[in-house]
Amino acid sequence: MALLPDQKIDCLGLFCPVPILKTREVVKQMSPGQVLEMISDDPGSEADVKSWSARTGHHLLEVEKHGPVYRFVIRKTG
Amino acid sequence: MAPSTGSSSERPDSRRSATPATRVYLDYAGFAPVDPRVVAVMRPFLEGGVGNPSAPHSLGLESRAALDSARAKVARLIGGAAAGVIFTASATEANNLAIRGPLQRVAGGHVVTSAVEHISVINSCRDLEKRGWGVTYLPVDGTGRVDPAAVEGAIRPNTALVSIMAANGEIGTLEPIHEIGRLTGPRKISFHVDAVGAAGHVPLTVDEHGIDLVTLSSNDLYGPPGAGALWVRPGVKIAPLVVGGGQEGGYRAGTENLPAVVGMGVAADLARTEGVGEAGRLRELRDRLIAGLECVEGARLTGARGDGRLPHHASVVVAGVKADSVLMELDLRGVAASSGSACARSTGEPSHVLRSIGCGREEADGSLCFTLGRWTTAAEIDVLLDLLPGVISRLRRLAP
Numbered sequence A: 001m002a003l004l005p006d007q008k009i010d011c012l013g014l015f016c017p018v019p020i021l022k023t024r025e026v027v028k029q030m031s032p033g034q035v036l037e038m039i040s041d042d043p044g045s046e047a048d049v050k051s052w053s054a055r056t057g058h059h060l061l062e063v064e065k066h067g068p069v070y071r072f073v074i075r076k077t078g
Numbered sequence B: 001m002a003p004s005t006g007s008s009s010e011r012p013d014s015r016r017s018a019t020p021a022t023r024v025y026l027d028y029a030g031f032a033p034v035d036p037r038v039v040a041v042m043r044p045f046l047e048g049g050v051g052n053p054s055a056p057h058s059l060g061l062e063s064r065a066a067l068d069s070a071r072a073k074v075a076r077l078i079g080g081a082a083a084g085v086i087f088t089a090s091a092t093e094a095n096n097l098a099i100r101g102p103l104q105r106v107a108g109g110h111v112v113t114s115a116v117e118h119i120s121v122i123n124s125c126r127d128l129e130k131r132g133w134g135v136t137y138l139p140v141d142g143t144g145r146v147d148p149a150a151v152e153g154a155i156r157p158n159t160a161l162v163s164i165m166a167a168n169g170e171i172g173t174l175e176p177i178h179e180i181g182r183l184t185g186p187r188k189i190s191f192h193v194d195a196v197g198a199a200g201h202v203p204l205t206v207d208e209h210g211i212d213l214v215t216l217s218s219n220d221l222y223g224p225p226g227a228g229a230l231w232v233r234p235g236v237k238i239a240p241l242v243v244g245g246g247q248e249g250g251y252r253a254g255t256e257n258l259p260a261v262v263g264m265g266v267a268a269d270l271a272r273t274e275g276v277g278e279a280g281r282l283r284e285l286r287d288r289l290i291a292g293l294e295c296v297e298g299a300r301l302t303g304a305r306g307d308g309r310l311p312h313h314a315s316v317v318v319a320g321v322k323a324d325s326v327l328m329e330l331d332l333r334g335v336a337a338s339s340g341s342a343c344a345r346s347t348g349e350p351s352h353v354l355r356s357i358g359c360g361r362e363e364a365d366g367s368l369c370f371t372l373g374r375w376t377t378a379a380e381i382d383v384l385l386d387l388l389p390g391v392i393s394r395l396r397r398l399a400p
Helices: A018-029 A045-056 B036-047 B058-077 B091-100 B119-130 B148-154 B177-187 B258-293 B323-332 B342-347 B352-356 B361-365 B378-398
Strands: A007-011 A035-040 A059-066 A069-075 B085-088 B110-114 B134-138 B159-163 B190-194 B213-217 B228-232 B299-301 B313-318 B367-371
Touching: A007 A018, A018 A035, A018 A045, A018 A069, A018 B342, A035 A045, A045 A059, A045 A069, B036 B258, B058 B085, B058 B228, B058 B258, B085 B091, B091 B119, B091 B159, B091 B190, B091 B213, B091 B228, B110 B119, B119 B134, B134 B148, B148 B177, B159 B177, B177 B190, B258 B299, B258 B313, B258 B378, B323 B367, B323 B378, B352 B361, B361 B367
Parallel strands: A007 A035, B110 B134, B110 B159, B159 B190, B190 B213
Antiparallel strands: A035 A069, A059 A069, B085 B228, B213 B228, B299 B313, B313 B367
């Protein structure tokens, strides 16, 4: 069953670095353990989000691709 | 017309007014002071007595003549036809026009570019991908150079455009434009060159290099910010991104920014007549700087050496320090420099250029970029080289 996110952001139409900047802003406001869903159609966003979550330690729970659109599910760590 | 006022030895006021305490300015690629001779020619276009270039009255006709003259000067810098110059508000806009322009005309196709292009080229290519185009991002060698044989290997029957920069702004490496131009010409593929870092510093002529589209920036030629240009070879078809009243041959609507465009024209003329001599002087300063930087413990040059590198560019990665801390310490001591990429600074990720040449995250964190220019002196280089080793060893001692 898909996780129900606490927050969602829509980055369709935007390009690097904007999806990561928006993700960072929203995650900063969230509480540890909460889950964010971000969608993006930037072809570079998969690499960017993976790199960003590896560096910051937030858990990248899911990466799905539906046609050109990526869906990322990220859990904020403490 | 040769500008008559001012002289290149005179330092522009803007150089100091930005940061009053700055005595040593080594961020010319970030922002170049506008040459006082350019300002002198722009002044009447800001102070009045000038009309809209599209207006029917005599003031408009004078403006039209000034616009055409600027177009001819910009074209002359790259040895192209004046009619091919489309003025834009920035080099980023020109890169967008060169790459996203064709998609308005063609339903789908393929583009070959490199992994180390400016972000405006990379994101324009990603936009094409979203619309069903194929894009090949070629890897580079350890110095950031694209292999022309890889370009040839990536070309497909539906390749419409090859876009490779003339020189990398972050690591200074010159790309093999000449060899790539020989591949695209006979195959009737358009060849776009982002020449922002290279124009005015290294020779670049469109016919000799087989180039069809060239991106130029006014400020990188010591002209005013807020102006750029795309040169398009007559006969190469693109489509406008901005439509309206048909200015710039219909390729870029909107009333022309005449003061900035006139300034860019003068700047291009100065770059054409003085650029080669200036490059020799800058190359000596650059080599003095690189030699000094390589003496700093844990510092490693990024990008190519010697003739494979922009004459005014030095970049290093320094182990065990954060670039931001080094730059702050230098700034406190009156030295302005950069880390190479504003985009990477905003996300905290290593820049795509440093990743492409194999720098790990920690190494990329210590990336420093020094760009020299028309008013740089040997004394400025020596001030930096005196300060830097002490700043770095102090920061290393403070590091956890």
